[in-house]
Amino acid sequence: MPQPPLPDWYGEDGAPVACTEKIKVMRENMGELFQAAQDAFEDALLMGCAEQQVRDYLAQLVRGVDNPYR
Template identity: 40%
Template sequence: MKPIHTYWVDQEGSPVSCVEKLRVLRENEDEIRQVLQDAFEDGVLMGVTPEGMRRSFEAMLNDLKDPTHKG
């Protein structure tokens, strides 16, 4: 099953329509989904609870830095 892609919007809330930007965003999304799925499966197979893996991923997302924000 092919994953459903995110509906991307810009800073003003308008849909991103540039074909090249959408291609890169979708490729990144596909890669991230696969890496997350692989890491999730590894963790669960090594005995970590699914909830624990999800909490770990959420913590990583919360630590992401906005490259446009200085400070």
């Protein structure tokens, strides 16, 4: 499955992130994240792990990401 299309990015104030360099970094970061998750998912399936359990854990990982800038 290819990476889902990227959204338009917005700041906390609702204003669009318009800086070309920032959008480029987001595109690269999300692409790397997707590929790492895809690789880990495929490895888990090849090792016999239950698909839904792996999906649930990947979602839990994302929910656990901390915002250090609050």
